[in-house]
Amino acid sequence: MRRYSAFAIAREAARFHTGWERAWRSPMPKKAYDVIIIGAGGHGLATAYYLGKNHGIRNVAVIEKGWLGGGNTGRNTTIIRSNYLQDESAAIYEKARSLYETLSQELNYNVMFSPRGVMMLAQTEHEIRGYKRTEHANRLQGIETRFISPAEVKKLVPIIELAGPRYPVLGALWQPRGGTGRHDAVAWGYARACSDMGMDIIQQCEVTGIDQKDGKVTGVRTTKGDIACKKLGIVVAGNSGVLADMAGFRLPIESVALQALVSEPIKPCIDVVVMANTVHGYMSQSDKGEMVIGGGADGFNNYTQRGSFHHVEETVRALIETFPIISRLKMLRQWGGIVDMTGDRSPIIGKTPLGNTFINCGWGTGGFKSIPGSGWAMAATMASGQPDALAAGFGLDRFREGRFIDESVAAGVAH
Numbered sequence: 001m002r003r004y005s006a007f008a009i010a011r012e013a014a015r016f017h018t019g020w021e022r023a024w025r026s027p028m029p030k031k032a033y034d035v036i037i038i039g040a041g042g043h044g045l046a047t048a049y050y051l052g053k054n055h056g057i058r059n060v061a062v063i064e065k066g067w068l069g070g071g072n073t074g075r076n077t078t079i080i081r082s083n084y085l086q087d088e089s090a091a092i093y094e095k096a097r098s099l100y101e102t103l104s105q106e107l108n109y110n111v112m113f114s115p116r117g118v119m120m121l122a123q124t125e126h127e128i129r130g131y132k133r134t135e136h137a138n139r140l141q142g143i144e145t146r147f148i149s150p151a152e153v154k155k156l157v158p159i160i161e162l163a164g165p166r167y168p169v170l171g172a173l174w175q176p177r178g179g180t181g182r183h184d185a186v187a188w189g190y191a192r193a194c195s196d197m198g199m200d201i202i203q204q205c206e207v208t209g210i211d212q213k214d215g216k217v218t219g220v221r222t223t224k225g226d227i228a229c230k231k232l233g234i235v236v237a238g239n240s241g242v243l244a245d246m247a248g249f250r251l252p253i254e255s256v257a258l259q260a261l262v263s264e265p266i267k268p269c270i271d272v273v274v275m276a277n278t279v280h281g282y283m284s285q286s287d288k289g290e291m292v293i294g295g296g297a298d299g300f301n302n303y304t305q306r307g308s309f310h311h312v313e314e315t316v317r318a319l320i321e322t323f324p325i326i327s328r329l330k331m332l333r334q335w336g337g338i339v340d341m342t343g344d345r346s347p348i349i350g351k352t353p354l355g356n357t358f359i360n361c362g363w364g365t366g367g368f369k370s371i372p373g374s375g376w377a378m379a380a381t382m383a384s385g386q387p388d389a390l391a392a393g394f395g396l397d398r399f400r401e402g403r404f405i406d407e408s409v410a411a412g413v414a415h
């Protein structure tokens with residue numbers, strides 16, 4: 001792989017950009033691999049990357065039914081934070097956040113990590129109590145968060161209306177090193193690095209069946225033929241239930257469409273991420289100037305990846321209470337992604353009932369931020385066959401044993 005650098009840009013400019021290599025190869029599948037990962041979203045690609053980098057396992061294929069990053073990874077609102085309540089969650093989200101700090105350098109690909117600060121507004125007494133509790137938990141976990149006053153909120157976000165017609169801003173939980181990243185660049189950066197290690201990323205290739213013998217998976221059936229493997233990783237977010245059904249087990253997952261929208265671009269006016277969970281909306285400004293706005297999840301299970309008008313109306317109406325200046329903005333685009341929701345709003349990483357098959361799913365509305373940490377933990381789990389320390393609490397067995405990791409406050413609305 002030829003490295004990207006200022007020198008490379010100058011060299012290519014001088015020769016009219018005729019020398020750039022393809023960022024990753026697009027091969028036909030081989031007959032067999034040591035490891036197959038189903039799903040070339042961020043989590044699948046990061047798993048493959050850390051399998052190669054940390055564990056030397058490189059005979060790997062990542063199989064994708066569409067295009068890489070075309071699932072939720074390329075559809076989210078890119079918020080990165082680690083201010084979760086429970087120790088297990090804080091550990092894996094903070095591992096991910098800290099890996100994001102140097103991911104561009106590590107992958108030699110600009111993922112545009114922007115630690116501009118993330119703020120979760122407290123607009124009821126109940127939220128103040130909840131966020132103060134999280135602040136105390138984060139201090140014990142070694143995560144830098146702080147409950148800030150309305151005056152500090154106003155200083156950080158001058159366009160905010162503190163009084164609000166319904167809910168005044170009473171303070172906020174502030175994580176100064178939270179922020180955003182460029183979502184598809186994360187997928188592209190990992191894909192390029194995987195391809196460079198000799199791994200095959202096979203797009204436009206749907207897994208349609210899973211072959212098994214004596215309680216173990218022997219390979220997958222795909223629209224590009226049958227492929228054998230020694231280990232299988234299922235990393236397909238909203239399609240997890242479908243793949244589990246193919247493999248013959250069930251998951252405690254519900255799939256729903258979660259929606260988002262962006263406005264026309266305007267001059268820079270907000271340089272932090274603000275979440276207003278009581279009125280249900282959140283917003284940040286992209287480098288292009290668009291307001292990136294998160295909406296709600298559909299109230300019924302479905303597999304559509306479309307937006308719907310009533311979500312635009314509800315979300316914008318809610319946000320205008322806190323940001324009256326957006327009332328005259330035109331909205332440009334809306335979309336949806338199929339998110340995989342567990343009952344405790346925490347992910348599932350680990351073994352399945354099939355000996356050599358592992359699953360990583362259940363990130364629901366908040367798994368962009370966790371991609372590096374999740375890939376790190378999933379790769380270690382797949383390499384050793386035993387749950388990695390970061391993944392230990394997130395096994396499927398917790399639902400049988402009633403050991404929930406309840407993050408419904410940290411992840412119920414906020415992403």
Ligand SMILES: Cc1cc2nc3c(=O)[nH]c(=O)nc-3n(C[C@H](O)[C@H](O)[C@H](O)COP(=O)(O)OP(=O)(O)OC[C@H]3O[C@@H](n4cnc5c(N)ncnc54)[C@H](O)[C@@H]3O)c2cc1C
Nearest residue numbers: 039041042043065071072073076077079207337367368369
């Ligand atoms: C609107 C919206 C806003 C969000 N905002 C945030 C946010 O601000 N911050 C945050 O942290 N998270 C956010 N999320 C959540 C985040 O996007 C997801 O948790 C994360 O991207 C999941 O990544 P993934 O790799 O598991 O799944 P995906 O990116 O969905 O990848 C799974 C891949 O599997 C493929 N696949 C499925 N079935 C098959 C098959 N049979 N054969 C082959 N391939 C298959 C799919 O095509 C897909 O590409 C948001 C999500 C949405 C939808």
